[in-house]
Amino acid sequence: MYFIQPTRDIVHLDQVLETLPSVQMINIEDLHLYDPTIIAIADVQDYIKYQWSVPTIVLALEDEGSALAQAWELGALAGWIWNRLPSNPQQALIKIDAQYKRNQDSRDLPSAANLQKRLLPNPIDLLNYKVETFFQPSAYLSGDWYDYWKISDKEIMFYLADVSGHGVTSSLLTSWMAAFHGRSKTPRELIKKLNGMLVQENIEKHITMIAGILNIETHHMRWSSAGHYPPAILLEENKAPQILTTSSFPLGLTEDLEVEEFEFQLSYNSRFIICSDGALEPFSGGLNEQLGQLVHHLQNQSFQAPDHVADDIAILSLHRFN
Numbered sequence: 549m550y551f552i553q554p555t556r557d558i559v560h561l562d563q564v565l566e567t568l569p570s571v572q573m574i575n576i577e578d579l580h581l582y583d584p585t586i587i588a589i590a591d592v593q594d595y596i597k598y599q600w601s602v603p604t605i606v607l608a609l610e611d612e613g614s615a616l617a618q619a620w621e622l623g624a625l626a627g628w629i630w631n632r633l634p635s636n637p638q639q640a641l642i643k644i645d646a647q648y649k650r651n652q653d654s655r656d657l658p659s660a661a662n663l664q665k666r667l668l669p670n671p672i673d674l675l676n677y678k679v680e681t682f683f684q685p686s687a688y689l690s691g692d693w694y695d696y697w698k699i700s701d702k703e704i705m706f707y708l709a710d711v712s713g714h715g716v717t718s719s720l721l722t723s724w725m726a727a728f729h730g731r732s733k734t735p736r737e738l739i740k741k742l743n744g745m746l747v748q749e750n751i752e753k754h755i756t757m758i759a760g761i762l763n764i765e766t767h768h769m770r771w772s773s774a775g776h777y778p779p780a781i782l783l784e785e786n787k788a789p790q791i792l793t794t795s796s797f798p799l800g801l802t803e804d805l806e807v808e809e810f811e812f813q814l815s816y817n818s819r820f821i822i823c824s825d826g827a828l829e830p831f832s833g834g835l836n837e838q839l840g841q842l843v844h845h846l847q848n849q850s851f852q853a854p855d856h857v858a859d860d861i862a863i864l865s866l867h868r869f870n
Contacts, residue, residue, distance in 0.1 A: 552590040555593075683861070705761045769812055770811050
């Protein structure tokens with residue numbers, strides 16, 4: 549930490565510096581040369597006068613209560629009295645520094661959320677098809693993720709994944725998936741590779757996923773599920789909705805993950821839809837009742853998530869319109 553040399557005479561200065569031997573003394577005019585994220589200790593009058601942006605603990609004389617209040621308004625982290633430091637000032641500095649870093653992390657979350665959203669795939673033009681998506685994190689960062697990309701002029705590959713838990717670790721895994729998937733050419737290969745990486749790195753998270761590959765000329769689809777709920781939904785014109793239930797384990801639980809691959813033809817004006825389990829949250833009842841209500845709203849294109857959701861929501865739909 550830095551200690552900024554006071555511009556006024558302070559009789560207690562040497563005593564304070566003896567109590568804080570690890571701080572680095574610097575001059576006000578050189579402050580711009582130092583790391584602006586490291587906490588500084590300074591005289592309250594200098595802080596009020598120069599109003600720098602470096603995080604600062606201010607020191608005041610006993611009769612300078614109003615100056616301390618003004619420093620608080622300007623953003624000082626803490627206020628101490630020159631001749632009455634905390635009983636263990638080093639420990640107090642450690643606590644203030646830890647709290648400051650936690651607050652900085654919280655302030656960074658909106659920027660991190662914007663960056664995560666920018667990693668989502670850009671819209672792509674597909675002959676006879678439209679990719680429709682919905683993405684709503686429950687907090688700043690999401691553990692739900694989807695992606696799609698062309699692997700040839702005729703084929704598009706896609707997946708939707710749900711990382712267990714919430715927060716930074718879960719969201720980092722979504723970014724890891726986004727960077728990793730490009731080397732896979734089939735749904736089974738993608739799931740197997742991701743599972744192997746998770747098990748190898750011993751990350752204490754599991755991931756459920758549905759991945760598929762669609763030929764936009766023949767309308768032939770192959771897809772696989774890794775323990776994902778809700779199951780994939782197939783909506784076809786003039787037919788009852790189909791719930792494409794499968795049985796499998798999530799990623800990250802076992803090296804010997806069995807991945808089954810399914811196939812069908814996507815008919816005219818039909819939609820293949822995959823959702824994260826957060827899409828069930830707006831509805832009441834048990835899982836079957838929630839799934840039924842979700843399917844009804846997807847079928848009628850009336851799904852609306854509340855402004856504040858308890859779980860992340862991601863939806864990916866492949867709509868054949870010609």
